[in-house]
Amino acid sequence: MTFGDPVTVLISSAGRRVELLRGFHRALDAVGATAGRVLATDCSWYSSAFHEADEAFLVPRLDDPEFVPRLLELCVKHDVDLIVPTIDTEMPVWAAHRDQFDSIGTTIALSSRDVVTIAADKQRTHDWLVAQGLPTVDQTEPAAALADPDTWTFPLMAKPRFGSAGLGVGLVRDAEELALVARRGHELGEIVVQRVAPGVEHTIDVLADRTGRCLCAVPRRRIEVRAGEVSKGMTVRSPVLQDLAARVCEALPGASGALNVQVFADGDVEESADLAVIEINARYGGGFPLSLEAGADFPRWMLEELVGLPSTASPDDWRSGLVMLRYDAAVFVDERRRHE
Secondary structure: OOOOOOOEEEEOOOOOOHHHHHHHHHHHHHOOOOOOEEEEEEOOOOOOHHHOOOEEEEOOOOOOOOHHHHHHHHHHHOOOOEEEOOOHHHHHHHHHOHHHHHOOOOEEOOOOHHHHHHHHOHHHHHHHHHHOOOOEOOEEOHHHHHHOOOOOOOOEEEEEOOOOOOOOOEEEOOHHHHHHHHHOHHHHOOEEEEEOOOOEEEEEEEEEOOOOOEEEEEEEEEEEEEOOEEEEEEEOOOHHHHHHHHHHHHHOOOOOEEEEEEEEEEEEOOOEEEEEEEEEEOOOOOOHHHHHHHOOOHHHHHHHHHHOOOOOOOOOOOOOOOEEEOOOOOOOOOHHHHHO
């Protein structure tokens, strides 16, 4: 596509991503795509972002064989230029079918299949971080920790190997609790055990261009988390955190678009701190609206790259010390519209 053409963005699994959707609306105006539209898809009509979009469509669930054909149909019919995935469980689907969407002129804002595979699997994430010489926490399996209590002292952190959104993550304080978690493996999937990282948790929003180069990294200190997503946070200018996020981004085999890196920092993040990467996500973080409000306009910079405009991306032109205090808001819709 070329500059001046109408641009259509589709937010997939839109859910509650109202602020992200609005960010793309503003980005379309910023790049001069006045005829641009932001669409939304979801498997549920009861999605707040669904009702904020210019147009929204119900689609099958991700595990339905009709999911991809339905999205291809929508992209062709509505001339979709860019798809923005939002949840971990859909990333493998998009990565596996990227070529089909490329063939109809639709770009998926997502890193390579290798990056998606690394990010989706906490064992692969850990192994990759160690192989790259990047700081992380020690990790093992429940049976190994129980068999060697002198090495694996409590408390420890237990997590589903393939989990997301904080589901199933918990602190285990003794061998009895860990054994119980291990026995529940059939419910949660495989379990990994990590040492508890000291310090304060930060999520670093990262934007990579198509070559994998880090354009911007914005650390957000997590002050309070609710249901696995930050509810109170603050942007923090930190050379050590920004440098670490850039190293992670540029070492990944095919990073592209929005990612986030979760890091514990023990010490002064403005000068030096002991760091430990605990997770990588190949998508926009749930707390990204804070970085966007601070001036890190990832949606605009993504669209500039898409349409071939000179990039206005800046690694440092964002506000540090900006605090986000989330609250519950509501979208009101008439139930009768569901059946129209």
